[in-house]
Amino acid sequence: MTSQAIAEQPMPKKTEPQKYSGKPILTMTGVRGGYGDADILQGVDMQVTEQEIVVIVGPNGAGKSTAMKAIFGLLKVRGGSIVVNGTDIAGWKPNRIVQHGVCYVPQVNNIFREMTIHENLEMGAFLRKGDISESLERVYTLFPDLKERRNALAGNLSGGQRQMVAMGRALMLNPSLLLLDEPTAGLSPKYMEQIFEITRNLRDAGLSILLVEQHAKQALAFADKGYVLAAGSNRHEGTGQELLADREVAEMFLGG
Amino acid sequence: MPFMEFVNFYLMPGIVLGSIYALGAVGITLVFGILRFAHLAHGDLATLGAFAALGVVTIFGVSPWVALPAAMVFCAFMAIGIDKLFYDYLSERPKIIVVMSSLGIALMLRAIVQVVWGVDTETYTRGIVRPDDYWGIRIRDREIYTIIAMFVIVGVLWAFLQKTKWGKAMRAMSDNPDLALLSGVDNRKITMLTWGIVGMLCAASGFFLGINTELKPLMGWTMLLPMFAAAILGGVGRVEGAVIGGLIVGIAEETSVLFIPGEYKAAMAFAILLLILLVRPTGLLKGKVL
Numbered sequence: 271m272t273s274q275a276i277a278e279q280p281m282p283k284k285t286e287p288q289k290y291s292g293k294p295i296l297t298m299t300g301v302r303g304g305y306g307d308a309d310i311l312q313g314v315d316m317q318v319t320e321q322e323i324v325v326i327v328g329p330n331g332a333g334k335s336t337a338m339k340a341i342f343g344l345l346k347v348r349g350g351s352i353v354v355n356g357t358d359i360a361g362w363k364p365n366r367i368v369q370h371g372v373c374y375v376p377q378v379n380n381i382f383r384e385m386t387i388h389e390n391l392e393m394g395a396f397l398r399k400g401d402i403s404e405s406l407e408r409v410y411t412l413f414p415d416l417k418e419r420r421n422a423l424a425g426n427l428s429g430g431q432r433q434m435v436a437m438g439r440a441l442m443l444n445p446s447l448l449l450l451d452e453p454t455a456g457l458s459p460k461y462m463e464q465i466f467e468i469t470r471n472l473r474d475a476g477l478s479i480l481l482v483e484q485h486a487k488q489a490l491a492f493a494d495k496g497y498v499l500a501a502g503s504n505r506h507e508g509t510g511q512e513l514l515a516d517r518e519v520a521e522m523f524l525g526g
Numbered sequence: 527m528p529f530m531e532f533v534n535f536y537l538m539p540g541i542v543l544g545s546i547y548a549l550g551a552v553g554i555t556l557v558f559g560i561l562r563f564a565h566l567a568h569g570d571l572a573t574l575g576a577f578a579a580l581g582v583v584t585i586f587g588v589s590p591w592v593a594l595p596a597a598m599v600f601c602a603f604m605a606i607g608i609d610k611l612f613y614d615y616l617s618e619r620p621k622i623i624v625v626m627s628s629l630g631i632a633l634m635l636r637a638i639v640q641v642v643w644g645v646d647t648e649t650y651t652r653g654i655v656r657p658d659d660y661w662g663i664r665i666r667d668r669e670i671y672t673i674i675a676m677f678v679i680v681g682v683l684w685a686f687l688q689k690t691k692w693g694k695a696m697r698a699m700s701d702n703p704d705l706a707l708l709s710g711v712d713n714r715k716i717t718m719l720t721w722g723i724v725g726m727l728c729a730a731s732g733f734f735l736g737i738n739t740e741l742k743p744l745m746g747w748t749m750l751l752p753m754f755a756a757a758i759l760g761g762v763g764r765v766e767g768a769v770i771g772g773l774i775v776g777i778a779e780e781t782s783v784l785f786i787p788g789e790y791k792a793a794m795a796f797a798i799l800l801l802i803l804l805v806r807p808t809g810l811l812k813g814k815v816l
Contacts, residue, residue: 342708364707364708364710365707365708365710365711368709369710376704376708382697383701384697385697389697392691393698393706393711396709397709439709
């Protein structure tokens with residue numbers, strides 16, 4: 271596509287949620303909050319519907335990871351609502367949110383280094399009672415590399431495999447919404463592609479995924495929807511293709 | 527010096543003392559790994575456990591071996607209670623405040639022992655036990671039981687940590703507390719469970735020191751430094767490391783008499799602690815960095 275063609279694309283307006291027809295899993299409305307007294311999020315609106323990959327992109331310090339932590343109850347939410355599966359979870363503690371079907375994979379320190387892969391997955395299912403073998407089997411099918419090395423200490427794995435352990439741990443509770451905070455940070459292109467591939471497979475299997483991603487172009491290419499955050503509030507939104515085609519978004523946030 | 531003399535008078539007593547240190551060091555390493563502070567009341571909790579067993583022996587007239595489990599249960603509840611009253615109350619404050627409060631707890635526990643049992647030296651049983659001879663190794667029954675009991679208690683703990691859901695949750699909390707909380711592990715339950723186990727280990731180490739020597743209100747306090755040396759030597763947070771560390775410190779103390787005057791025996795733990803902190807601060811088995 272020439273730059274002329276990009277310029278002729280209509281500016282995407284704030285698109286209305288009804289454009290995405292599925293059942294809403296997560297709806298954030300006017301969320302404000304931060305770690306200390308200052309608000310980092312200045313009113314964030316976001317929606318993730320059933321079986322959808324939503325990517326949050328934006329410059330450093332825009333509040334991408336902060337928005338994700340707000341959903342998971344890791345910072346003070348001072349305004350707005352965060353509705354997951356019909357219930358407002360703003361202000362809940364993380365362990366209650368986990369039970370409500372939301373699982374979160376932090377960007378760093380996201381595995382138990384001194385425990386085996388298998389034990390990491392078992393810890394993911396800590397809140398579940400009864401048999402977990404089916405979930406274990408499902409995770410091992412998604413990540414065959416992990417099954418081979420199930421008794422290896424997670425701390426001894428490569429970066430890509432650690433990320434798989436971290437995602438596998440989060441999937442053990444069969445969440446309806448998965449939050450991934452920069453899952454490909456510091457990974458080789460091969461592993462990045464593999465993580466993206468798994469993310470798409472999870473979506474196709476029925477999961478809703480909210481993704482914060484530095485590799486914005488690659489992620490928007492397969493995302494169902496994207497939000498551009500800047501300075502703690504919404505700047506743009508649209509389907510992945512729309513955002514990629516938007517000249518302003520491209521210049522400001524995707525590196526031209 | 528003949529080899530058997532070395533084994534009988536230096537090595538075996540070292541292993542017995544090391545087993546006692548190991549029981550205490552495992553508790554210290556658990557508190558360090560999971561609750562992340564240096565528990566200075568550890569020795570005096572062991573004293574309380576030893577005297578609690580003495581109380582059971584004098585009141586019910588039973589064998590000290592029957593009193594051991596009772597003392598372990600008693601100390602488990604004491605440790606959980608102390609945590610509820612003091613450490614938990616301070617848990618949001620800087621760790622150094624919790625450490626200093628544990629020093630206060632140590633003095634309180636010692637005072638309780640002195641008020642209830644007096645300041646005199648006590649024993650579980652009277653009379654002198656002669657060591658038996660096993661193929662040239664001279665060892666008393668109670669010494670054999672001490673070594674076996676240490677390995678059994680630590681073995682049960684190890685299996686609990688490796689195989690059970692809550693044991694794994696304890697390891698997870700030690701490994702990555704934030705992620706453990708994100709996985710839905712209840713911090714409060716893990717803390718109580720840890721103190722229960724630590725209380726039992728304390729009582730056992732105090733009891734075995736008491737049965738192999740005698741009971742004094744200061745018995746646990748004097749064990750504190752060697753137990754810390756053992757925990758750090760083995761690698762903080764590593765149960766198997768604490769056992770190895772305990773045995774090394776115990777054997778080093780007993781064999782040091784061959785080279786230095788006996789009065790300086792207690793300095794061995796200090797020397798080991800200093801050396802390990804200078805040379806390999808993560809300990810033999812790569813524990814947490816202090």
